[in-house]
Amino acid sequence: RQGIGLRRLGTTADEFQQDLLSSLYYRRGTTVESASARDAYEALALTVRDRLADRRARTAAAHYASNPRWVYYLSAEYLLGAQLEQNLLYSGTGEVAAEAVKAFGRSLEEIEELDVEPGLGNGGLGRLAACLVDSMATRDIPAVGYGIRYDFGIFKQSVEDGGQAERPDDWAFQGNPWEFTAADDRQTVGFYGHTEPVAGSEIRRHWVPGEIVLGEPSHMLVPGYGTETVNIVRLWRARGSEASFDLSRFSAGQYAEAVQEAVRAENISKVLYPDDSTELGRELRLKQQYFLCSCSLRDIIRRFRLRNQDWDDFAEKTVVQLNDTHPTIAIPELMRLLVDEYGLGWDRAWSITRRTFAYTCHTLLPEALETWPVHLFERLLPRHLEIIYLINMLFLQEVEARFPGDAERVRRMSIIGEGDERRVRMAHLAVVGTEAVNGVAELHSKLLRETVLQDFADLWPAKFQNVTNGVSPRRFVKLANPRLSDLITEGLGDDSWLTDLEHLAGLEPLAGDAAFAERWRAVKRANKVDLGAGDPDSLTDVMIKRFHEYKRQQLKLLHVITMYHRIRENPAGDWVPRTVLFAGKAAPAYHAAKNIIRLINAVGATIEADPVVSPYLKIVFAENYNVTLAERIVPAADLSEQISLAGKEASGTGNMKLALNGAITIGTLDGANIEIRARVGEENFFLFGLDAFQAAEMRIGGYHPRAHYERDAELRAALDAIAAGEFGGVGREVADSLLGWDEYLTLADYRSYLDAQEEVERAWRDPARWTRMSILNTAHSGFFSSDRTVADYAARIWRVGPVTVPRED
Ligand code: 26Y
Numbered sequence: 001r002q003g004i005g006l007r008r009l010g011t012t013a014d015e016f017q018q019d020l021l022s023s024l025y026y027r028r029g030t031t032v033e034s035a036s037a038r039d040a041y042e043a044l045a046l047t048v049r050d051r052l053a054d055r056r057a058r059t060a061a062a063h064y065a066s067n068p069r070w071v072y073y074l075s076a077e078y079l080l081g082a083q084l085e086q087n088l089l090y091s092g093t094g095e096v097a098a099e100a101v102k103a104f105g106r107s108l109e110e111i112e113e114l115d116v117e118p119g120l121g122n123g124g125l126g127r128l129a130a131c132l133v134d135s136m137a138t139r140d141i142p143a144v145g146y147g148i149r150y151d152f153g154i155f156k157q158s159v160e161d162g163g164q165a166e167r168p169d170d171w172a173f174q175g176n177p178w179e180f181t182a183a184d185d186r187q188t189v190g191f192y193g194h195t196e197p198v199a200g201s202e203i204r205r206h207w208v209p210g211e212i213v214l215g216e217p218s219h220m221l222v223p224g225y226g227t228e229t230v231n232i233v234r235l236w237r238a239r240g241s242e243a244s245f246d247l248s249r250f251s252a253g254q255y256a257e258a259v260q261e262a263v264r265a266e267n268i269s270k271v272l273y274p275d276d277s278t279e280l281g282r283e284l285r286l287k288q289q290y291f292l293c294s295c296s297l298r299d300i301i302r303r304f305r306l307r308n309q310d311w312d313d314f315a316e317k318t319v320v321q322l323n324d325t326h327p328t329i330a331i332p333e334l335m336r337l338l339v340d341e342y343g344l345g346w347d348r349a350w351s352i353t354r355r356t357f358a359y360t361c362h363t364l365l366p367e368a369l370e371t372w373p374v375h376l377f378e379r380l381l382p383r384h385l386e387i388i389y390l391i392n393m394l395f396l397q398e399v400e401a402r403f404p405g406d407a408e409r410v411r412r413m414s415i416i417g418e419g420d421e422r423r424v425r426m427a428h429l430a431v432v433g434t435e436a437v438n439g440v441a442e443l444h445s446k447l448l449r450e451t452v453l454q455d456f457a458d459l460w461p462a463k464f465q466n467v468t469n470g471v472s473p474r475r476f477v478k479l480a481n482p483r484l485s486d487l488i489t490e491g492l493g494d495d496s497w498l499t500d501l502e503h504l505a506g507l508e509p510l511a512g513d514a515a516f517a518e519r520w521r522a523v524k525r526a527n528k529v530d531l532g533a534g535d536p537d538s539l540t541d542v543m544i545k546r547f548h549e550y551k552r553q554q555l556k557l558l559h560v561i562t563m564y565h566r567i568r569e570n571p572a573g574d575w576v577p578r579t580v581l582f583a584g585k586a587a588p589a590y591h592a593a594k595n596i597i598r599l600i601n602a603v604g605a606t607i608e609a610d611p612v613v614s615p616y617l618k619i620v621f622a623e624n625y626n627v628t629l630a631e632r633i634v635p636a637a638d639l640s641e642q643i644s645l646a647g648k649e650a651s652g653t654g655n656m657k658l659a660l661n662g663a664i665t666i667g668t669l670d671g672a673n674i675e676i677r678a679r680v681g682e683e684n685f686f687l688f689g690l691d692a693f694q695a696a697e698m699r700i701g702g703y704h705p706r707a708h709y710e711r712d713a714e715l716r717a718a719l720d721a722i723a724a725g726e727f728g729g730v731g732r733e734v735a736d737s738l739l740g741w742d743e744y745l746t747l748a749d750y751r752s753y754l755d756a757q758e759e760v761e762r763a764w765r766d767p768a769r770w771t772r773m774s775i776l777n778t779a780h781s782g783f784f785s786s787d788r789t790v791a792d793y794a795a796r797i798w799r800v801g802p803v804t805v806p807r808e809d
Helices: 013-027 037-066 084-090 094-104 108-112 124-138 247-251 255-269 283-307 311-317 330-341 346-356 374-380 382-402 407-413 426-432 442-450 454-459 473-479 482-492 501-512 514-531 553-569 591-608 627-636 654-660 673-680 692-700 705-711 713-723 730-740 746-764 767-779 786-798
Strands: 070-074 143-148 156-160 163-167 179-181 187-191 194-197 205-208 211-223 230-239 318-323 357-360 371-373 416-418 422-425 436-439 464-466 539-544 578-583 617-622 639-642 664-667
Touching: 013 037, 013 094, 037 084, 037 094, 037 108, 037 211, 037 230, 070 124, 070 283, 070 786, 084 094, 084 108, 084 211, 084 473, 094 108, 124 143, 124 211, 124 230, 124 318, 124 473, 124 786, 143 283, 163 591, 187 283, 194 382, 205 330, 205 382, 211 255, 211 283, 230 255, 230 283, 247 255, 255 283, 283 318, 283 330, 283 374, 311 318, 311 346, 318 346, 318 786, 330 346, 330 357, 330 382, 330 426, 346 357, 346 382, 357 426, 371 374, 374 382, 374 422, 382 407, 382 416, 382 426, 382 454, 407 454, 422 426, 426 454, 436 442, 436 786, 442 454, 442 464, 442 673, 473 482, 473 627, 473 654, 482 501, 482 514, 501 514, 501 767, 501 786, 514 627, 514 767, 539 627, 539 746, 553 578, 553 591, 553 617, 553 713, 553 746, 578 627, 591 617, 591 730, 627 654, 639 654, 654 664, 654 673, 654 767, 664 673, 664 746, 664 767, 705 713, 705 730, 705 746, 713 730, 713 746, 730 746, 746 767
Parallel strands: 070 143, 070 318, 143 230, 318 357, 357 436, 436 464, 539 578, 539 639, 578 617, 639 664
Antiparallel strands: 156 163, 179 211, 187 211, 194 205, 211 230, 371 422, 416 422
16 A cells, blocks of 8 residues: 555544445445435445555565465354444444444444345354454464355254244345455366376376366455454355356256256355254255365465475475364365375375364264265265275275284275275365364364274374363354443453453452442343343343254243243242243254254243243243354353253354353353363352263163153153144144254253252342352463464474564554
8 A cells, every 4th residue: 555655544543434435425426315224334344444444455464474374264164244344343444434434324233134144054163263364363363264155154044933944044135244256366166077097107197177167265354353464264166167058058048057057067056954962964065065176276376386386395384273173075085185286195195184174073972074976976966075085095004014913993984984885084084185184172183082083183193282262252252242341341440351361350259249240230230121021120031042952942941931830830939030041943854853942932921921920930942043142142141051961062153152251151061161160160060960981881781761750749740741743733742852862962961950940040139159150160261262273283283383464564
C-alpha cells in the first residue's frame, strides 16, 4: 500500500462512514436511499474486510521475505462461526462501525443478524480447526488452513411434529462477502483411469486419469488478535473444465446430457457429509477427500517453490497436520507427486513425506476409524493403491524385522485389512506415513497408545504424543459473553487475559469477595434473560452437543423423567426449579439418535402440560445448534452436562467453553473432563460414574442392564414410562435398546448420576457456594485456551516459531 502511495484507511467514525458509503455506492452499486438490509450488510462487511486487507498484505510480504517453516492444516471441516462480529473485534472497528451504520438508519445488531455462519463442519473436529487457525494467527505462526468450500454446509435442523427435520443449508446463496476467489491458483485433479509403466524406471508410473476436475480456491481471512498477522483459510470448490460442457449435445436439445459431466464434477464439493462418526464407505466422500488433498498439496508445493529449489528442504519448510484420517490420502498423493511427477527416488520421497506429515486422531470409537474398500480405491485412485501397497510392503518388512515370526502382529498392523472384503485402514496409513501422532486429551492419548494403536506405540513409542484441545477465548468469552468479559477485565485490571488466558487465575482471590460474587451472579442472570429459554432464576442445566448414544443424552433424559416422577409424587416438596436445555443435531440416518430427540420433545411437552410439575421443571430443545447458537447458550449456563461413557469422548471442547464461562460441570472421568476437574478442583466439579477402566471391565465381564432395572425402583419407573409409550411410540425402541444391550452402560451409571445431581442441588441452594464454584471454574480454566494448544503443537510437533509482521508506520 505504501509502496504505491495508497491512502491509509481512516480510524475515526467519520472516515469509517465515508468508506462504508463508498462501498455501498461503488461496490454494491446502490445508494443509501434504496439500500436494502442486505446492501447495508454487504457494504459493512466489505468495509470491515478492507480494514484487514492491509494487514493481510503485510503478512504475506513478511512471510515471503522470511521464507519460514510453514504449518499447513488439512481439514475436511471448518466451523468458523459468524464473521462480522469477529472481524469487527479483530480489526478494532466495532465502535466506529456501530456509529457509522446509523447512516442507514439501522443498528449494528440488526445488520449482524444477516451474517450467516459458514457451517462447513459437523461438530467438535470442525470447530477445533477454526479455533486452531485463530490461535495460529494470534501467535504469529505462518499457517494456511486448507479445506473444502461445500455449497451446502451442515443441514439446518428444526423440530417438526416432535422430531428432527432437516433442510439444506445453502449458506452462500446470497453470496459471501468474506471470501476472495483466486481463480489463477486453480488446480487440476484426476480420478479413475489406469496406470502405465514409465520407460527406464522401476518405480515411476504414469497415471492416466479417466476424469478431470478443476479445483478453484477461495480464501477467508483469519486475523490474529492483538497482533498484525492475518492468515488465511483456503477452501477448494470443484468445477467442471471447459471441456465438460458438451456444446453439440446442447445444440441438439439434450440439455441435461450436455451438462452432466460438469454436474458430476461439481458434485464433489456440493455437500458436507452430515455424519460425525459412522459414515459408510461412500465413493463421493473419498472423492472429496482426495480432491482436498490433491489441490492443497499442489498449492503447498507451488508455494514452496516460490522461495526454494531443493526438495531436501521441503520437510524443513513444511509441516502438514492431518485433522483426523479424512485427509490421509495426502500421504500417497505426496509420494505420487514426488516420485511420478518430479522424478525423485522412492527412498528420498518417502523420507520427505514421513517428515512432512503429522496426524491428529479424534476418536476411539472403532466404527469411526475410517477404512475404504480396496476395490473402490483401485477404481477411483489406481496409482494411489499401488503406492499404498508398496508403503505397506516395506512397512511390514520393518515390523517383521523387529518382531521376527510374529505373523499375527504383522496381520494386525497391516495397512490392508483382510476380512470378507479387503479394506485400506486409513489410521494405519496415517501412523505409518507421519512423524508424530497425537490424541486430543491426556486420557485419549493414553488409550490410543494402550488400545487401538498399541502395536504402533510398541514399534515407535516416541511418535505418540498428547496435545489437549482448547478453545478461542476471543470467540467464546469476549464475543459470546461481553458482560463477563468486562467484569473479568475489571477484576484483573486489564484485558491481557484475552491472549494469555492463564491470567484468569488472578480471579481466584475475588472468589471470596461478596461484592464481586454479586456482580458475577448478575452477569449470569442477565445472560439468561437474553437467552430467554426459561426462568432466569432457575438452574439452567445445558447439554449441547451432537446427538450420539455414547454422549448419553438418554441418561440426562432418565434423570429428567425421574425428577418428573418425584415432583408429581410430592408436589409440596422443596424442589429446585430447573430449565433443562438440550441442543444438537443427529445425523439424518442415525435412527437411534433421532428417537432420543423425539423422546426429549415429548417429555418436554408432557411436563409443560402438567401444572404440578411445570413450575419446577422445564425442557427446552433449542433448534439448529451451531456456533452462533452456542455463543448465546454458553454464557447463560449454570450447569454443564458432560456425561459420556468414560473412554468414549476423545476430548470434548464444549466442556471447556462452558467451564470458562462459569458453568459447573457434572461429568464422568472422560476426555478433557479429567483435566478440567484436576484444574478447577474436585470440590468444584460434580463427578459421577464408572471410569474408563471400570467401564471396559464391565463390558467384558458380561453386563446386564436388566439387573440395574430390577434393582432400582426409580430407574424402573422411568424406563417403564418410556416403554409404555407415555412419551410416544418411539419409547418402546429406546427402552428395548437400553434394557436389551445398553452399549454405553447408561443404566450402570444412572444411580451415581442421580446422586451427583442431588449434590448439584445442595450446592445451588447455597448461592454463595455456587457462585464461588463458578468463579473458580473460570479462574482455573485458562489452560483450555487454543492459544496454549497451538503453543504445544508448535513446540512439540511442528517445531515452528513466530514470524513478526511489522506494523505500518
Ligand atoms: C469419517 C467421517 C464420517 C467423520 C466425520 C466427522 C468422522 C468423524 C467426524 C468428526 C469427529 C469429531 O468431531 N470428533 C470430536 O473431535 C473433537 C475435537 O478433537 C473432540 O473434542 C471430540 O471429543 C470428538 O468427538
